[in-house]
Amino acid sequence: MGKGNWIKTLVAVGAFVAAASVAQAFETAKYEASAFKAAQSAGAPILVHVTAPWCPTCTAQHNAIDSLSDKADFAKVKIFNVDFDTQKDVWKGFSATTQSTLIAFKGTTETGRLVGATSAKAIDALVQSTLK
DSSP: OOHHHHHHHHHHHHHHHHHHHSOOSSEEEEOOHHHHHHHHHTTOEEEEEEEOTTOHHHHHHHHHHHHHTTOGGGTTOEEEEEETTTOHHHHHHTTOOSSSEEEEEETTEEEEEEESOOOHHHHHHHHHTTOO
């Protein structure tokens, strides 16, 4: 490999490492009651997403959330995904009635909710409510 190719390879590897090392701001996990309660007890900012793999609105919400993931002030936000198909008792416990429901908490206090919203701006505002 010539010197020019080594430099291109090195630059490409450096760009990949830099992109991979950028911390994802949100901590995302499947909803588990014990982890959710621990986050609430710690006073953490929390976003509960009632979602389904077959739901195009949910996919759009995931994309909007991903677009916000590089915001440094969101580094402590914990996202719990509640599966609409398999965790019916959980979403009913949150008084949700449909998939594509986003519920924000600051510790144990609900700070807001959105149903069917896919705008990054609206979701950003909801997440901001968990940081106040």
